[in-house]
Amino acid sequence: MKKIKLLLAVVCVVALAACCTKTEKTEETMKYENETIETIMERRSIRKYKPETVARETLEKIMECGINAPNGQNKQSWEVRVVDNPVVMDEIKAVMAEAYGDKAEMAVGCFRGAPVMVFIARDLNYDFSAYDCGLLAENIMLSAQSLGVGSICLGSPVRFINDNPACAPILERLGFSEGYEFCLCVGLGYADEAPEAKPRMKEKVKFVE
């Protein structure tokens, strides 16, 4: 009898815990229709990161989501280089600092302090490759968001690196294939800020009646 009572008590506790968790989740997601919409609406560009890096396992999951983005004719017209080693990131920054001299701080600052940097290159032989790369980047950022990892899409490193011949060693180090052009970066890491959403121009969207 004692054992049955104990068993019943355990069942009750487990059921109560499950019930509470569900209630919590419902309350959390009440602002949005579902978790996908929540992930999209809650993502913000992060420009202040905690120093800790993102585990390789998490990054692999995020990259898997990246390459599952829609892409023209399934050409997968991107190449991706993930730099999660701080020594390599420091090497890249050192080349940029040297290349930009008195503008070094501004050049290196283009990475916004993200501990992990994803460098993306597009296939120059495919006219839609920039779109493919943009969609890949968005999948990376949204999956990161869903896993609690902050992100930022970055165009400025492309200009700093591609426009200055002294930055060529960075491109060599990244080792993109012949015929690919470095075109976008995504920074990843744990957010140390929670920026508000920037206003959106709803009038840009019109339904054609």
Ligand SMILES: Cc1cc2nc3c(=O)[nH]c(=O)nc-3n(C[C@H](O)[C@H](O)[C@H](O)COP(=O)(O)O)c2cc1C
């Ligand atoms: C193609 C592209 C390039 C961007 N380049 C930079 C950049 O170089 N530096 C930066 O701080 N933010 C950059 N951003 C982030 C935008 O500033 C940001 O997405 C925009 O202000 C909207 O804010 P939100 O992402 O928080 O919604 C870039 C975004 C995109 C899509």
